[in-house]
Amino acid sequence: MSTLFSKANKEALTSPLNLNNPVVVQVLGICSALAVTAQLEPAIVMGLSVTIITAFSNLIISLIRNSIPNRIRIIVQLVVVAALVTIVSQVLKAFAYDVSVQLSVYVGLIITNCILMGRLEAFAMMNKPWPSFLDGIGNGIGYAIILIIVGFFRELLGAGTLLGLQVVPQWCYDHGYVNNGMMTMPAMSLILVGCVIWAHRAYNKDLQ
């Protein structure tokens, strides 16, 4: 057990959550972060899907890393990711149809998510399966956290709801409160991601 959660393995799991966050430090996977965060629920599902796919694609690629010919490794990685994306997409359609409609093409487009290819190339190709798996989980969760923060503010301020439940009380609307329409546009989510980066760097002095 001690080897399973050695210092290096813990590092692989936790560093993407903070100092090596794929979205706010490496600035990867921004497109989908802008596209699916208008509401909280799709943001959570998207974060979860990416976590599962990064974790298992890292695991599979790491298992076969020594038998992949170097010249066709990108194709092999893509095949693995595409298979996983298809599985997740079908599961979503079967068990969470509404959300999969909201996410539309963005589940399929996880295959082009830079975080995935980045982790496969940078980590899974040169590490053992278990650390690769942890690295995939960490990066997926690091991505999901940012999506959830942005989705939280966009849904709260843009629609007055959270997970579809009305949060802003009716008397606010009666007294002239109006939902902020710009929050539902992708432009504003870019500004929100910028704010998260701002706060994160102000807090972590060594990133400045």
Next chain:
Amino acid sequence: MNSLRKYFDKIKPNFEEGGKLHAFRSLYDGFETFAFVPNTTARVGGTHIHDAIDSKRIMSLVVIALVPALLFGMYNVGYQNALAAGQLENATFWGMFFYGFLAVLPKLIVSYVVGLGIEFTVAQWKNEEIQEGFLVSGIIIPMIVPVNTPLWMLAIAVAFSVIFAKEIFGGTGMNIFNVALITRAFLFFSYPSCMTGDDTVWVAQDTILGLGFAVPDTFSAATPLGEIAAGATALSTSFCDQVVGLIPGSIGETSVIAIALGALLLLWTGVASWKTMLSVFVGGALTGWFYNALGLSPLDACQHIVLGGFCFGAVFMATDPVTSARTEGGKWIYGFLIGFVAVTVRVLNPGYPEGMMLAILLMNLFAPLIDYCFVSRNISRRAKRLTSK
């Protein structure tokens, strides 16, 4: 004036290091340099050409140039209210003016308190001198919104634009986009129903402190450009009213005559560039004529210029020295494209009756590129001249 100077000198020690009001030193500094030109001169060494006029004095001139449009806007608020209530014959000039004054004043106060509050806080926090850029933005912002804009929306929009359009770029003089226009764009995209749309936003509908008239709920009044966007082919207001400014619209933008007074002052003192201003009008007029000749727009070139925020934008916002092109040749292109884009948005996009805001913001973005092209063209021309000798 002398007593004011003495008063400033008397309270100064309180704000210096160790004084009991040290926390408010940027506030003191801001007001002192606003009232009096600072007594500092350029350091010896190098060559400095120093004008007696500094940015606070330039800002004050622009504010003075805006006053006619603001006063007329106040009157027009009262006039539109009386007109909508059908009580025009019962309304007096001063009654209408004070009604408008009371309707506009809270917006002015909110705009200045929020905007300057953020600027003073940032200056204090970063230990910098107070920056004066908000003096002009603060008076422009209430003039480019509909009279029925709720104050809390205005406050959020002002805070958003001062922080995200100005302070994060480094403060006054560093902003890429015109701060007042970002405020309006924020309102426009965030709260579309309160900025255009249902045609009840342009006319104040309640009495204020007993002044003015209550307007029935069923009433609606569109701006001339709104009427055209809705498919009308003829306007309900006369051309004379449109020039004088007795039409529904944002508070300060309706009167061509009042804006022209401000334009004269800006051009006479050389604060605004006549090249930018002229080329905006030329671009708008040519484009308007073109679309009219093609039959795409029922408005002729002259009406395109008179209506909406075209004049106000051309005179007070396209000429903003910070965000406009700075090369002399670039000013022509910059201005012309503003006029062109503004009229094009009006005519070709039925969703946006008015395109001036979007046109100026778009060209703000391109101004550095235009400058870059002109500067590099100049460099290569000189290099050629050097090598051909």
